[in-house]
Structure formats: structure tokens, C-alpha cells
Amino acid sequence: MDDRELLETIRDLIGRDETADDCAATAFEEGKILQVATTDMLHETTDFPSGMTEWEMGWMSVAVSLSDVASCGAQPTQVLVAVGLDRPERLRPIMEGAVACAERYGAKVVGGDIDSHTELTIVTTALGLVPQELYRRRSGAKIGDRVCCTGTPGAAQAGLDGFTKYWKNLVTPEPQVFEGQKIARAGATAMMDVSDGIAVSLYDMGAASGVGFVLYDELPTLAIADAEKYFLYGGGDFGLLFTISQENLARLDVPVSVIGEVVEGNGVVRGGEAVENRGYAHVWG
């Protein structure tokens, strides 16, 4: 069983629509401003690669939640950081990295919790604000839209696999906070981040939007062996995946890659074949 299957078992408790995206949204100013909220748990064994510094762990933890805020077009405002520490001296560099990441993207660390833990565990919660009309979700992709992504999908996974050139992509990911707001303003129809990989994210977006995708043969892959596999299935990047009409795409002033088109039906096809629906997942044996 993986975490997606497990989520299905409790969706009735919280609501299907409420669990469809990475952020929860609530009216902040009725009809005008939404507040979004998201929380993410990271811990040493599965999320912090060996060789990563504490500062980088703090940065990455905040980046994960800011990326969720960015993916709905919102500006992050506040971050809470709960740290379960195996050794107390790790707290300060973790919090320095956390504060640096929040400030870089215009948010503020406003609180948290400190706990002792057998395994270093960091849980970040981020709040953000977005004008109602700019709020984006995984649903909303329209037939004929272009499919686009930002950043360099596959780079974080390549860094993890020993391509040292991409180590920084892995340990200090850059959530696309400002890009997300520009993309929403340009008229994107659906948006999410690709933290679990492009392929599985497309399947998620397709299911939420009730559409399918055709990917182009030419993809903006890295110049490494098995580059297409890294692009499609690598996790840990914090680029944004979005759909947008060709007309609106033309007026978007953010560097993006156009990787395919929205089509009727479901699934993800490339070169006449189905792209595998797999990516990063937590798995219980």
C-alpha cells in the first residue's frame, strides 16, 4: 500500500473535494481573498539524503510547503515549523535554513514546536493568500490547452543518484513562488507542483480535471544517461506543472517548457504509448 491508496481510505472523513489538492483553501475576505494552508512531514531516513547539512534540511522542509502554496497561485505569508530532534544541537542550523527559505520567498516563520525524537523529523505548515480569481487547482485543465512545466524535472533525482552537478537541486530546491503567481495571472487553467515526478503528477491532474494528455517526443531533458526516465519519473523537484491556452501562454513572461497538450479521455500518452503512472511514493510493506 502506498500513500495515495492510503489517502483514499480516509477521504470520506475529510471530503473528496477538500483532499483533491495540496492546499486547503478558505475565504479570508469573502469573495475576494482565499487563505490556503498546507502541511508536510519530512524525516531523515526517507527525505534527507546522506551528506545534507542541517541548514539544507531546514531550507528543504520549508521549500516543500512553500511549493504547495505556490502551486495554487498563492503568496506564502506564514510558516510554522515543528522539529523532532534526535540531538538538540541540530535545531539552530535547521531553523536558520528554515528562516532563510521563508524570507527568500516573502514569508515569515511565526511559530513551531520542539520535540525529542528517535529520528529527526520536521513538519512544516505554510499559510498563503491568493485573490479568489487567481486561485488554481489540479482540476480545470481544458481540452486543447498546452501542458507546461517550470524548472528542470529530473534534476533532484539525478543529484540523488550521484550526478553531483545536480546536488544543489536536490538539497536546496527552489519553490516557484513568484512564477506560480505569474502563471496564475496569465490564465493557467490547472496547476500543481511536480514534487513526486512529472508522470504521476500528470495522472493526478488528469484525474482531477477529467482529461488526458499527449506528451511531445521532444522533452527538455537533462544531458545525462536515461534522461527521459529522470524527466518523467524523478521526484524531489519543485517545478510547477500547468495547463494554459496557447493564446495565454504567448503572454506569459516566465521561462517554461511546453511538453504536451490536453486531450479528451484520460491517461498520459507519448509516441503512441502510455506513459507509466509511477513516481515517488511512501510505501508500507
Next chain:
Amino acid sequence: MDDRELLETIRDLIGRDETADDCAATAFEEGKILQVATTDMLHETTDFPSGMTEWEMGWMSVAVSLSDVASCGAQPTQVLVAVGLDRPERLRPIMEGAVACAERYGAKVVGGDIDSHTELTIVTTALGLVPQELYRRRSGAKIGDRVCCTGTPGAAQAGLDGFTKYWKNLVTPEPQVFEGQKIARAGATAMMDVSDGIAVSLYDMGAASGVGFVLYDELPTLAIADAEKYFLYGGGDFGLLFTISQENLARLDVPVSVIGEVVEGNGVVRGGEAVENRGYAHVWG
């Protein structure tokens, strides 16, 4: 080193005033409504006693954060729940308990995260709203105020120590959400919850308010051996500790115990002797 000492090492990063209370507060509607936010990490070894059910773990986790919201006079609105699971089948009863607790107190579970973890770990984040003039903090206690508490301090610790009569106090604590709002409206000058015990909470409130406390000889203790120790030093209860003028206390329609008075100076004295400054704390060896 314990978690209070450890917090001191990072208070400059987040701000001294910002880390003085359990909740962070932000203007929701400038000058009128504050939004408060708090996060708490619990995990099996140190927080969930043996014999507790998963439903109770979910309830307790949410109760801890709602108690922080209650302690500043706010109404909880939303809860996020991140669960690090050793076994996936534990998720559903945990979330049923979490949702039940949130709904009991007028809040809604709006999101969360699911992770695999060697040790069951639950991190709850709660948001709440409070009219600016009813927002209460640990600071604000005034010389001459009465010191009061709600609930039954010591009961949770007694439950943990084998007094089965108090087991429910331990595993399904009742955050004083509605009481907190009534106490704030009655004009309490300072308020906090006593999750780490009455004595250490008084020391925290005294430091934040720049005052001392004298406790009465007669305290509303349980009818068990060592009752005074349980009352002063037992953790895990979610009563509220607050200070209020005698005049305002008279018009408060919540059952409370009056346990002492606010005095000049600092520290906590009872029967001419200093009460020990100790309670529940996470400790690193």
C-alpha cells in the same frame, strides 16, 4: 538540556515576542480580528501511553492544538493533521478521532499529510479566530489579580500513574475552548493552558507578565495520595490558567478554582516556601 532551554537558542531567529506564547497571531481583519496558529508534535514513545487506542491518539493530538487556541481566547476554525505511520491500518481510526475532536469544538480538519515513519508521529496545526480585544497572552497579569484554573489539574498524570479513574482525563483530554472564550470576555488579564503542569506554567506566566504568585494553602486537589504534587507538577491536563480581577471574576459564568493571587516580584510561593519550577519537559541526555 530541555525544550525550554533549547527554544532560547533560537528565539533570536524568530523574535522574542513571537515565541512568547503557544500561538502565533496575525491580523485577519486589521484592528478587529486576529488569526492565531499553533503546531504540536506528538509521537508514540513519549506522548501516547500504552493501552491508548488509535482513535484516542487522534483525539488527543487535535486536543493539544485546540487547547493552545483556546488559551488565547480564540475559536478554532481549521486543523491540519500530518501523520507519520509505522502501520498504514492505523490511519483511519486516528483520523476518525482527530475529526471527532475538531468537530466537537467547532473546527474542521481541512488537510494534512501522510508519511511512513518508524515511530507513529502525529503533528497537528490549528488555526483560530479571535476579536482583537479578546486576544489573551501569557503576559498581562496584574498585581492583585486572582489566579484561577479550570479543569482538574493532576488528573492526567494520575491516570498515567495507574489511577484508572482518571484514565479518560489522560487519553481524551477536553480542551477548554468554550471556557477560554468566556474567560477572555469576562476580562481575564493573562491566560495559558497548563499542559506541562500548573507550577511550570505559573513560572512561565510570571516571567512573561513580570509578576510573582502566591498560592493558597487550600488547593482543589484530587482525593488521592500525594495529591498536591499531582496538582502542582502533573502534566497532560488541558485546563486553562488565568488571572483576573476579583470584580471581573464575580461575573464569570464558568466553573473555576481560585488558587492564588498575583503579587509583586517573581516566582511562585506557597505557605512561605518557593514552589519548585518543574513540570513536563522533553529532555535530551
